[in-house]
Amino acid sequence: KLGTPLGEYVNGKFYRGILTGLNEAFIINRETKEKLIKEDAKSTEIIKPFIIGDNIRKYYFNFQEKYLIFTRRGISIKEYPAIERHLNNFKDRLMPKPKDYKGTDWKGRKSGTYKWYELQDTIDYYREFEKPKIIWPIIAKESRFTFDNEALLLNDKAYFLPIEDLYLLGVLNSKIIWFCLKKISSVFGDADKGGRL
Secondary structure: OOOOOHHHHOOOOOEEOEOOOOHHHHEEEHHHHHHHHHHOHHHHHHEEEEEOHHHEEOOEEOOOOEEEEOOOOOOOHHHOHHHHHHHHOOHHHHOEOOOOOOOOOOOOEOOOOOOOOOOOOOOOOHHHHHOOEEEEEOOOOOOOOEEEOOOOEEEOOEEEEOOOOHHHHHHHOOHHHHHHHHHHOOOEOOHHHOOEO
16 A cells, blocks of 8 residues: 555566476587587577576575577477477477367377477467566475576466666565465465475
């Protein structure tokens, strides 16, 4: 009643991480990243550092040397031959299901307007990932807000605010905000006995 609502404070800029549609194809380790870059140096343009919601902790994150092949909508895969070859190994499982498909045995991804090599999400806000941001996991049993200024990409089990505001970060990690979150969030179990919000 007395303060500024968070949505207004951040100008409505709340975002979630990325849903790939097939993590096995798009999320790679350091070794695969280096192999793809060795095959074609241009691959560095679309291989980005990546963390999942579970890697996010209060005031820090655990980078596990995972990377995302960031083939967002509209990208030309022919410009990245090494990545095209890598993704081609998964092509049957990456194909979007045709809208008129009647069977139940489709091996690929759900219907959509994306191409077989593109991430399933549209991610129109992809430039927001490059900004300093406050990040947090979708599910937690304690405050787990942290700050990222390394342009990390996040999976769909995390959210972010593209704002460089360490004061807000401190407020979000405070005991009073956690108390408030327990009152308004969905809870798995008892929030006061280790249940997850």
